[in-house]
Amino acid sequence: MNRFAIGHVLIKTKQLKQAVQSFQQLGFTVTYRTAPSKAYNALIYLQDGSFLELFNPKPFHLPDRLLRAVFQLLRPLHPAMVNRFLHYLNSEEGLNDYALDSVQLEQAEANVREISQAGAKLGKTINKSKTLPDGRKQTWWLAVPEEPRLPFLMSAYDPELACTEQEISHSNGALGIDRLVIDVPDLENWIESYKLIFTGAEFSRDGQQCTFVLGKNHTVVLRLAKQHRLAEIHLITSLPLKNELRLQPDLSHGAAIMMKSV
Template identity: 55%
Template sequence: MKGNCANEQKPKGEYNMSTFAIGHVLIKTNRLKQTASRYEELGFTVTYRVSPEKSHNAFIYFRDGSFLELFNPKPMNVADKLILALLRLLRPINPAMIKRYMHYIASKEGITDYAMDSVPVEQAEANLEGMKQAGARVGNKIKLSKKLPDGIKQTWWIAVFEDDTMPFLMSAYHPPIACLKHELAHRNGVRGIDCLVIDVPDLEAWILKYEPLGPRVNHSQQGKQCELFFEKQHKIILRKSDEYRLAEIHLLTSASLDEDLAIQPHESHGATLVLKQQPSCNFF
């Protein structure tokens, strides 16, 4: 997409903020194993970090450091209305996070949320504090952990904006677990994320929302969409529509394609994926 004007959008405040990239995109499923098998049929390598029998998520890792997370937000087979009732009682503990999790439970299968990571990752905590001091409406760190199969406890934190249409911020995992070579190799040739397409009712309002993340903004000639440029050559495309929706994930593949290959929601448990041939000058 070619634009007719480009301008730097700077966050309000005077802190020295590092840049961000898309860390991962969450794809909700009500049937994790079935969804993982389907993605394997589509040519992706799916990795579990804990026992598949106990896991509520699985990962598709890419060479650019990003990944897709297939996840079932329900910890047990309980009716949605009961889980939502419990979450309403817990809402005062962390209103923004509970609201986001309620959305996970109530939403349909498909693209549900996404995280932005600091580049470099060591700046994550400084970025969060700087954004808060500059007036961004983002909450405090929520510390998380899990025990890996080898018994090691892995920790990380997330922080969420009060506006649940915004991404959440995430630190690096500690200790980091390097991906094995075969976990990064996909039969369909996918190597990384190109962009996330988001339908929004008001382009200018959404551009302002992203100011704390400091993207470079490129408006399209038609005025129907705009591109937000981040590190790792990642983009978020805001596309004018009647309502907000996380619409599409565009992935770069080394496979030879005559045209972009669209994987429709009925083929991928609710997510629209578009495979695009990676430019020869853009290998990672």
């Protein structure tokens, strides 16, 4: 049973406005859901319900050293989330993290309980909220593994804001996520860790990589390498392509983004 699909993939950038312009040049429609002058993220919505998030992990204009010290003081409150933020801060630009959504939204809490009972080590659930432009309060929660390089889990947004046709239409034809490729240094250990998160998901082993098949036909590929990194994201496009195409790396802010036809 596929409990999860890839909800969104985070792409770190140090200059959000510049990244928005670059991804627009790549053919994506980029949406701000808050005032651009105050935004720390911008979103690329896809027709399969997932999205890419361009984000700057520094919510305050403070030197990195001082920001690390502040979050070290907060570590006892939410150690898993603080460790994840420090991972963001220490990472290079590019593919940085990803979230899992429950395929059946109403099962989100039950799914988190079940994978925790299966042995996945999760920190405290973190409740989040923000005020929408129309004044309504939107809420959701995060369940964050203690290991910051494993995906985190999210509930549905309440209330959920439907995307417009314009927001999910891209001149490069992007429709949704095909697969996420993750390089790992110890394949066997990472396979076992992912089995706890992807409880019940179909997986196959092919030499030096392992593929997990999730909901919405999303796949996560673990590939043996020297060090851990989110290596590539492969998107499906409606444009006719003879071969898989890599988008211009000089515009993707360190993210390896591949496109293939439906």
